[in-house]
Structure formats: C-alpha cells, structure tokens
Amino acid sequence: MIGEGIQSSNQRRHSFVKDHVEVGFFTDPSVCIGCKACEVACKEWNQVPDDGFTWSGNSYDNTGHLGASTWRHVMFLEQDRQKGNQITGPMGLPFEPASPARADPQSEDPFRWVFLSDVCKHCEEAGCLESCPTGAIVRTEVGSVLVQNDVCNGCGYCVVSCPFGVIDRRPEPLPDAGGAFKCTFCYDRQKSGLVPACAKVCPTESIVFGRLDDLRARGAQRVQQLQESGYTDAQLYDPTETSVRGIHAFFLILGEPEAYGLPPKPQIPTIYLKSAWTSAFATAIGSFIATLLAFTFFS
Amino acid sequence: MTNDQLSEKRLDQLREQAWKDGVVTDRGVDVAGGPIPRKPGYYGEPVVRPPVWTWEIGLYFFIGGIGGMSAVIASAAILFHHLDLIRAAMWLAGIATILSPILLIMDLGRPRLFLNMLRVFKHQSAMSMGAWILTGFGTCTAPGLIAVELHFHHVFGGTMDQLVRIAAGIFVFGSAFFGTLLATYTGVLIGATAIPAWHLHRVLLPIHFGTAGLGSAAAWLELIGHRIPALNAIGYYAAAVESALLIWLTFNKHGAADRAIHEHGSGWLIRIGEILNGPLALILRLFGLVPFAAISFLIGSLVSRFGWIAVGKVSGTDPEAVFASQRL
Ligand code: SF4
Ligand code: SF4
Numbered sequence: 031m032i033g034e035g036i037q038s039s040n041q042r043r044h045s046f047v048k049d050h051v052e053v054g055f056f057t058d059p060s061v062c063i064g065c066k067a068c069e070v071a072c073k074e075w076n077q078v079p080d081d082g083f084t085w086s087g088n089s090y091d092n093t094g095h096l097g098a099s100t101w102r103h104v105m106f107l108e109q110d111r112q113k114g115n116q117i118t119g120p121m122g123l124p125f126e127p128a129s130p131a132r133a134d135p136q137s138e139d140p141f142r143w144v145f146l147s148d149v150c151k152h153c154e155e156a157g158c159l160e161s162c163p164t165g166a167i168v169r170t171e172v173g174s175v176l177v178q179n180d181v182c183n184g185c186g187y188c189v190v191s192c193p194f195g196v197i198d199r200r201p202e203p204l205p206d207a208g209g210a211f212k213c214t215f216c217y218d219r220q221k222s223g224l225v226p227a228c229a230k231v232c233p234t235e236s237i238v239f240g241r242l243d244d245l246r247a248r249g250a251q252r253v254q255q256l257q258e259s260g261y262t263d264a265q266l267y268d269p270t271e272t273s274v275r276g277i278h279a280f281f282l283i284l285g286e287p288e289a290y291g292l293p294p295k296p297q298i299p300t301i302y303l304k305s306a307w308t309s310a311f312a313t314a315i316g317s318f319i320a321t322l323l324a325f326t327f328f329s
Numbered sequence: 330m331t332n333d334q335l336s337e338k339r340l341d342q343l344r345e346q347a348w349k350d351g352v353v354t355d356r357g358v359d360v361a362g363g364p365i366p367r368k369p370g371y372y373g374e375p376v377v378r379p380p381v382w383t384w385e386i387g388l389y390f391f392i393g394g395i396g397g398m399s400a401v402i403a404s405a406a407i408l409f410h411h412l413d414l415i416r417a418a419m420w421l422a423g424i425a426t427i428l429s430p431i432l433l434i435m436d437l438g439r440p441r442l443f444l445n446m447l448r449v450f451k452h453q454s455a456m457s458m459g460a461w462i463l464t465g466f467g468t469c470t471a472p473g474l475i476a477v478e479l480h481f482h483h484v485f486g487g488t489m490d491q492l493v494r495i496a497a498g499i500f501v502f503g504s505a506f507f508g509t510l511l512a513t514y515t516g517v518l519i520g521a522t523a524i525p526a527w528h529l530h531r532v533l534l535p536i537h538f539g540t541a542g543l544g545s546a547a548a549w550l551e552l553i554g555h556r557i558p559a560l561n562a563i564g565y566y567a568a569a570v571e572s573a574l575l576i577w578l579t580f581n582k583h584g585a586a587d588r589a590i591h592e593h594g595s596g597w598l599i600r601i602g603e604i605l606n607g608p609l610a611l612i613l614r615l616f617g618l619v620p621f622a623a624i625s626f627l628i629g630s631l632v633s634r635f636g637w638i639a640v641g642k643v644s645g646t647d648p649e650a651v652f653a654s655q656r657l
Contacts, residue, residue: 087343087344088372097378164446165451181442181448184439185436186381186436186438189378189380189381190379190524191522192377195377196378199381208439288370292376293651295655295656299522299523302528303455309532309534310510310513313509314510314513314539317509317543318505318509320563321401322405324566325408
C-alpha cells in the first residue's frame with residue numbers, strides 16, 4: 031500500500047507459486063489517476079496485439095471493455111455525484127430536468143471523475159473454467175484462472191459462460207487468432223517471483239497485488255477509512271454471497287456496481303444445469319414415448 | 330445564439346452521436362469530457378459477452394435435431410417392422426452424423442484442434458457432454474446404417490444374416506439413445522450460460538429443441554414419401570407441443586431481462602419460427618395438407634434455431650438485460 035515503498039507487496043519478490051499461496055488483486059479507484067500505465071504494461075509484457083484505434087467519445091476511455099486483446103481496462107466514469115467531502119458549485123451546465131442534480135438551474139453541480147482498472151476477476155467458482163470442454167482453462171497454484179493457449183480450440187463456450195463478460199475469442203487477422211484470451215494474472219512472471227506487470231507499474235498503488243487474505247483485510251480497512259472521510263458510498267465489490275463465491279481480483283467501488291458495468295449479483299452458469307438437464311431428459315423420454323405411442327395406435 | 334451556446338449545442342450533438350453509435354467519426358472532433366451516463370451501466374457497454382458463434386451453429390442445432398430424432402423413429406420402425414422407414418430414417422441419421430461434426434468444426438476458432446474436445450469428460454460442461462453425445466451418436470449410427478443395409482440387401486445368408494440383424498437392432502437403439510440427447514442437449518448448451526434471455530428459458534429450450542427435432546424428422550420422412558399415419562401422428566404431437574410453447578413464451582415474460590425474445594429482429598425470428606412450426610403446421614395438418622404442414626414445420630424450426638442464436642447476440646450486448654435479470 032501507499033507509503034510502504036519498496037516494502038510494498040507490489041515491489042517485493044515472492045515465492046507464492048512455489049508455496050501455493052492464494053493471491054489476488056485489490057483495485058482501488060479512490061487513488062487511481064487514470065494514467066492507463068497498467069493497460070500499457072499488460073499489453074507490453076504479454077505482447078497483446080492492438081484491438082483497433084477508435085475514438086469512443088466516452089470520457090477519455092477509448093478502450094471500451096475487456097476482451098481477447100484487452101486484459102486491463104481503465105474505466106472513466108463521469109458522475110453527477112459528490113466525491114467525498116468535495117465542495118461543489120454551479121457549473122453552468124444546461125438545465126436538464128432528467129437529471130435531479132440539475133433540476134434547479136441555480137443548484138450546485140456535484141461532479142466526479144472515477145477511474146477503475148478492470149480485469150479478469152479470477153473467480154472462486156469460475157464460469158469459464160467449468161464450461162471449457164477441452165480442459166484448456168485451469169486453476170493455478172496461486173488460485174488464478176489460466177487459459178492454456180495451445181490447448182484451446184476456440185469453441186467459444188467460455189465466452190458466454192463468464193458472468194463478467196471478460197474472456198473473448200480473438201478474431202482474425204490478429205496473431206494467435208481463434209483462441210480465447212484473457213488476463214493470465216502474469217502467471218509467467220509469478221512463477222519467477224515477479225509481481226504482475228500492471229501492479230508493478232501502478233504509480234499510486236491503486237492496483238495492489240498480494241496474498242488474498244491480506245488484501246481482503248486491507249480492502250475492508252480502506253472502505254472504513256474512506257467512509258470516515260466522507261465517501262459514504264464506498265463499498266467492496268466481491269460477490270461472496272452469490273454462486274461465484276467471491277473473486278480473487280476484487281474492487282473497491284464508489285456507488286453502485288452497475289455504473290462500472292459490473293453485474294450486481296453474478297451467478298456461475300453451472301447453477302442452471304440441473305433444471306436444464308432435467309428438462310432435456312424429460313423431453314428425450316417424452317419424445318421416445320410419443321413416437322412409440324404413435325406407432326402403436328396408428329400402425 | 331452566442332458563440333458559446335453554439336459550441337455547447339455542437340457538443341450536445343456529438344454526445345448524442347457518441348451515445349447512439351458508440352463512436353464519433355467527424356473530422357476535427359475534440360470533446361472535452363464525455364456525456365454523464367444516463368442509462369444504467371457503463372456507457373452502454375455489454376456486461377456479459379455475446380456468443381461468437383456464426384450460422385454453422387444454428388444449422389447444426391437443426392441438423393443434429395433431425396438426425397437424432399430420426400434415429401428414434403428408426404428404432405420404433407424396427408419394433409413395428411416398417412423396413413423401408415428404418416432405412417430412410419437411418420440414412421437421415423447417417424447424413425446428420427457426417428454434417429454435424431463438420432459444422433461444429435467449421436465454427437471452431439481453431440478447427441485443426443477439434444480433437445481436443447475429447448481430451449476430457451466434463452459433466453459440468455454442456456459443450457463437453459455434447460461432444461461426447463455426438464461421438465456416441467456417430468459410433469452407433471454409422472455401423473447401424475451399414476448393418477441395416479447389409480440385412481436389407483441380404484448380403485450374407487443364414488446365421489450371419491441373423492447376426493447382422495441383431496447388430497442392426499442394437500446399433501439403431503444405441504443411436505436412438507444418443508439421438509434423443511443430441512436433439513435436446515443443445516437447449517442445455519445455451520440455457521446454462523450467462524446470457525439472460527437464454528438462461529431465463531433454460532427449461533423451455535430443451536423441450537423446444539427436442540420437439541422441433543422430432544417433428545422435423547417426421548416431416549422430412551413424410552416429404553420423401555413415407556406418408557404413414559404414425560408419422561402424421563408425430564407431426565400432430567410436435568406441432569401441438571410447439572403451439573403450447575409459443576403460448577408459454579408469450580406469457581412467461583421477464584421484462585427487460587428477456588426483451589430480446591419479444592423485441593428487435595431476434596424477437597421476430599422467434600415469433601415467425603414458432604408460428605410456422607406451431608399453430609400453422611397444426612392447422613395445415615388438420616386440413617389434410619400434410620406436405621405443406623411438413624414444410625411449414627421444417628422452415629419454422631430452422632428459423633427459430635437461428636432466432637435463438639440471434640436472441641443470444643442481442644441479449645448478450647444489452648447491459649440492462651443483465652441488470653434486470655439479476656434484480657428479478
Ligand atoms: S471473470 Fe470470467 S474469465 Fe475471469 S475467471 Fe471469472 S469467469 Fe473466468
Ligand atoms: S474457447 Fe477455448 S478456452 Fe474457451 S471453452 Fe472453448 S476450448 Fe475452452
């Protein structure tokens with residue numbers, strides 16, 4: 031965390047892979063400055079190809095969303111809400127009845143810019159991993175979820191099975207096209223005792239890498255700290271109560287998860303299997319019986 | 330208007346365009362900051378990812394359904410000694426056995442690695458189960474078809490012919506077993522995903538896909554000349570079930586969460602498909618227009634398979650559908 035200098039878990043060498051320690055990311059938008067160094071570091075280290083240069087018009091975010099060639103994505107949220115104890119005044123914005131903040135032209139115009147670096151959540155119960163028919167997706171020693179590029183045959187089933195819309199199939203003509211890609215948690219770096227590239231470069235330690243139990247404690251502490259200093263809507267995003275049973279890359283968020291494009295109650299799709307297969311078996315037996323009856327009575 | 334107001338107005342226009350198209354391509358565009366999101370979600374970006382599957386998968390659902398269920402008809406035909414029907418139905422199953430894997434492999438991002446599908450057996454992955462079901466189906470259907478033909482043409486005599494007959498029976502029943510699963514598992518495949526409009530209808534989907542498969546197999550056999558009362562009865566059954574499903578789908582609405590089924594082009598595909606293989610096929614059959622009923626049913630089930638894939642694409646790109654499904 032901030033102030034720890036080279037003692038911070040973001041800078042130290044480690045032996046988590048060898049020791050089989052569960053690790054994670056804690057990403058904190060309240061200190062993020064939106065520099066996108068994590069996006070760049072990720073692309074560089076992992077040699078991820080570019081995925082188009084489009085101007086989105088959505089604040090300063092031209093990346094859009096996570097995908098096969100975007101493993102870190104810095105979101106730029108513009109909200110008409112107060113940030114902490116921020117002092118606000120009228121900004122002279124056009125009168126707009128739709129927005130309660132500006133229903134009165136003389137009112138104060140609270141405004142905040144929130145940056146959050148999004149990443150694969152490395153779910154405790156991962157939809158992508160469960161659904162993969164080739165066994166290309168595995169759980170590593172540090173509890174992260176890894177796609178083995180040489181095994182994946184690009185069936186695309188993980189794409190619709192991730193409750194967070196993270197993993198995607200890489201289209202032609204990009205290098206390694208046809209396979210499914212997502213954040214590797216820099217497994218290669220971790221194996222040699224290095225910290226994931228994004229956490230390593232993050233200048234404000236908005237991204238913290240470390241032992242999962244440590245991070246969870248830090249996260250809870252940080253929320254309390256922020257609450258006390260006026261960020262009343264600070265909360266942790268870690269869906270432990272749903273069938274996903276928690277995420278290893280969890281976030282602190284200001285406001286509602288929906289604004290960050292995060293599902294409020296993500297569910298792993300395997301929970302739907304029981305009812306769907308029951309229906310399938312019933313239909314299979316029903317069709318057999320219907321056919322036999324048709325032949326019995328109309329032969 | 331002052332200059333300031335003009336540029337404000339231009340800014341608003343640009344924001345609107347950014348909202349609508351996701352991207353502004355005008356020359357000299359330089360917007361300071363973007364619009365404050367007015368819709369729930371992050372600038373309308375999808376929350377889950379839409380399927381990457383293309384036309385091959387819709388066609389595979391259709392052909393796998395026909396092939397699988399025609400093996401069921403073949404097994405019933407064995408029990409009731411309709412020798413011609415056994416052959417025709419097994420040929421249908423045999424053709425599906427060849428086409429289905431081709432379509433599946435064509436849809437892979439890396440077709441040359443298709444055998445990796447058989448690296449593991451994962452009951453919690455409907456895709457893995459499907460790969461094994463298709464393998465089982467092929468393993469029974471190909472020798473089954475060969476045995477049926479050997480027996481029909483009396484290639485062998487005496488005891489050998491008896492053995493061939495028994496083998497044919499065993500393989501055809503095996504093929505029927507895997508066939509029913511082949512026609513229905515596809516509903517599980519898309520039902521057990523994160524796409525809201527799919528998983529909300531995970532019980533309806535296998536019933537729809539399985540029944541459409543059975544009806545299509547019967548319809549196809551009727552069209553190639555097997556106009557027997559038993560197939561007509563199956564046609565009635567399938568069209569009746571499909572009509573019931575249409576009613577179910579109409580009343581079982583989940584608002585924004587499954588609006589892809591009721592709105593947009595995808596909604597139209599579903600509706601047209603369901604009307605063609607439900608009420609219309611039923612009415613045509615009641616009037617004795619069997620070939621027309623068969624054609625209507627076949628087109629209907631083909632259209633609705635593509636409809637369900639389209640629903641997945643629309644629903645998967647709709648952030649509000651995801652939020653709504655989780656607030657239910
Ligand atoms: S967020 Fe998606 S891609 Fe990442 S581990 Fe979870 S299910 Fe897999
Ligand atoms: S696309 Fe690759 S990683 Fe994803 S489910 Fe299929 S084989 Fe597994």
